């Protein structure tokens with residue numbers, strides 16, 4: 001017996017025209033035609049869905065790739081452009097904490113003289129983020145790009161060093177503030193310890209390794225009573241967790257210098273103040289309260305002694321930072337290995353003339369032309385130290401550091417900025 005197909009399909013169908021064959025054939029064709037149409041439609045629909053989905057994912061990845069999020073093409077271009085050096089023997093500097101007070105001023109100064117500057121900031125809300133955004137806009141207007149990211153993000157840091165061979169890192173990102181450490185101790189560990197180590201790891205792995213200049217603090221002198229404070233004085237009695245994390249930073253950077261050949265310069269800043277300053281600091285919050293007619297609290301030390309600070313104007317600090325970058329020796333490591341000894345330095349950057357807090361308030365009253373409602377209380381074991389006073393002979397000798405702005409002049413400049421930034425007319429401030 002012939003197989004079914006042979007019965008239905010003769011070897012030469014054109015020659016053999018059997019009715020049975022034709023009717024079966026027609027039914028088969030109809031059936032086949034409708035099945036194949038359905039099949040084709042199904043195929044078409046599957047193809048359509050698949051291409052829609054892949055188009056979607058292409059668009060998603062394309063948008064990500066071309067947008068400003070880190071790792072995108074557009075982001076890389078912004079980083080590269082910002083790092084461009086525009087002077088002979090210039091440097092390309094990664095400034096962490098660039099939307100912060102000191103970071104903004106240092107970034108502007110470097111850019112102004114033709115160095116390449118890439119900023120990095122996590123824009124946290126420790127204080128009014130709108131002020132940080134305003135500083136960012138100021139930097140953007142000078143063609144300085146700020147990467148939004150955290151120094152704890154190792155992948156992002158590695159990417160940055162991949163894209164740019166930074167010659168220097170100006171590390172200013174930190175959790176600042178002496179008294180806030182009692183409220184949120186973990187934030188100090190996160191930024192000042194963990195973040196610092198993550199950054200140092202990235203610097204150690206970078207090829208070439210950058211030289212590092214970073215912000216320590218006058219608070220490391222803690223309960224030291226020898227005045228003025230010299231870099232060689234004891235710093236093993238911190239009075240606050242903030243101070244302890246800054247002191248730890250000095251030790252941690254030392255190990256990276258010792259093991260991996262990173263060039264390190266630590267700067268002990270003494271109560272820095274000025275335009276675009278930090279709203280959590282006394283001179284800033286006092287100004288706000290005085291203008292709003294609110295009372296201010298003035299802390300007083302043991303035996304009713306006034307507290308005093310070696311208040312240092314921002315422009316002087318900037319000169320110290322830039323001088324440190326300019327004189328920093330090169331890092332000597334590569335491939336994570338030290339190839340020779342590298343510089344390790346620590347400098348006080350102060351003003352050398354301490355002023356008591358009530359005197360500082362008196363100056364503000366004069367510039368604001370408003371009397372403060374003062375409320376004096378005894379210092380509450382809150383991490384504060386009674387006084388600070390910098391010996392700056394080392395910085396003077398090595399960096400050419402020479403502060404030139406006294407507190408009276410610096411506060412006048414600050415008040416002028418404050419009134420214009422917050423939209424006060426001079427009349428409004430006079431009561």
Ligand SMILES: O=C(O)[C@H]1O[C@H](OP(=O)(O)OP(=O)(O)OC[C@H]2O[C@@H](n3ccc(=O)[nH]c3=O)[C@H](O)[C@@H]2O)[C@H](O)[C@@H](O)[C@@H]1O
Nearest residue numbers: 176177178217218219269270271281282297298299307384
């Ligand atoms: O030099 C430093 O190392 C430190 O300087 C400042 O710390 P601090 O000197 O305590 O600055 P403020 O918070 O502005 O306080 C200045 C003075 O005003 C006093 N104060 C502060 C706040 C207040 O409400 N009342 C008051 O009398 C403080 O006790 C202190 O004596 C910064 O906040 C720290 O980040 C920095 O590291």
